[in-house]
Amino acid sequence: KAGVTQTPRYLIKTRGQQVTLSCSPISGHRSVSWYQQTPGQGLQFLFEYFSETQRNKGNFPGRFSGRQFSNSRSEMNVSTLELGDSALYLCASSLVGEQYFGPGTRLTVT
Amino acid sequence: AQSVTQLDSHVSVSEGTPVLLRCNYSSSYSPSLFWYVQHPNKGLQLLLKYTSAATLVKGINGFEAEFKKSETSFHLTKPSAHMSDAAEYFCVVSVPLTGTASKLTFGTGTRLQVTL
Numbered sequence A: 001k002a003g004v005t006q007t008p009r010y011l012i013k014t015r016g017q018q019v020t021l022s023c024s025p026i027s028g029h030r031s032v033s034w035y036q037q038t039p040g041q042g043l044q045f046l047f048e049y050f051s052e053t054q055r056n057k058g059n060f061p062g063r064f065s066g067r068q069f070s071n072s073r074s075e076m077n078v079s080t081l082e083l084g085d086s087a088l089y090l091c092a093s094s095l096v097g098e099q100y101f102g103p104g105t106r107l108t109v110t
Numbered sequence B: 001a002q003s004v005t006q007l008d009s010h011v012s013v014s015e016g017t018p019v020l021l022r023c024n025y026s027s028s029y030s031p032s033l034f035w036y037v038q039h040p041n042k043g044l045q046l047l048l049k050y051t052s053a054a055t056l057v058k059g060i061n062g063f064e065a066e067f068k069k070s071e072t073s074f075h076l077t078k079p080s081a082h083m084s085d086a087a088e089y090f091c092v093v094s095v096p097l098t099g100t101a102s103k104l105t106f107g108t109g110t111r112l113q114v115t116l
Helices: none
Strands: A005-007 A010-013 A019-024 A031-038 A042-050 A053-057 A064-068 A074-078 A087-094 A105-109 B003-006 B010-014 B019-021 B023-026 B032-038 B044-050 B056-058 B064-068 B073-078 B087-096 B102-106 B110-115
Touching: A005 A087, A010 A019, A019 A087, A019 A105, A031 A074, A031 B102, A042 A064, A042 B102, A053 A064, A074 A087, B003 B087, B003 B102, B010 B019, B019 B110, B023 B032, B023 B087, B032 B064, B032 B073, B032 B102, B044 B056, B044 B064, B044 B073, B073 B087
Parallel strands: A010 A105, B010 B110
Antiparallel strands: A005 A019, A019 A074, A031 A042, A031 A087, A042 A053, A064 A074, A087 A105, B003 B023, B019 B073, B023 B073, B032 B044, B032 B087, B056 B064, B064 B073, B087 B102, B087 B110
């Protein structure tokens, strides 16, 4: 089975812009979670989607949003980018129990 | 609330010697615990998981971990380190949410250095 894929792998944006990241889960997995990884804050939970519905959300501002499509692919959007949004954004899919991670999208905000 | 504490931010071992990465957990009930590994510029790979079955859990690449309820610990070990084991290791607890959902709460990570 193919693993979790994320596109793009690297992205450079300027402050104030918006960005959309994409995640394709493992075939058959209906749950997709997003995490932000930074040197200062470590790995933090953003939100989780299941069957096109956001089931749970972490403690991030409303500039961070997402959605899930009927084929379970998910997108994450960050509006009005700030320098502090520079991070590795990881997506994970799961069926039941353990989560399987993609390689991440490295976002740099200048 | 469920949380994990990784006791060492950095561990250095010589190739061929044992590896011990320490993790303590806090949970109000029997937790689901995981160890993930992250190589530079890569995503996270699941090494092993504990879900209240056997207390000694074997994972990939020769790693294993033992769940000790009395000590609230879930330490990761490997008998003989290899250069390719150099990476960041995360101890993780699964926090149940609504329905069948869960989120992962990560420790701060332990960077393993393997020297010749």
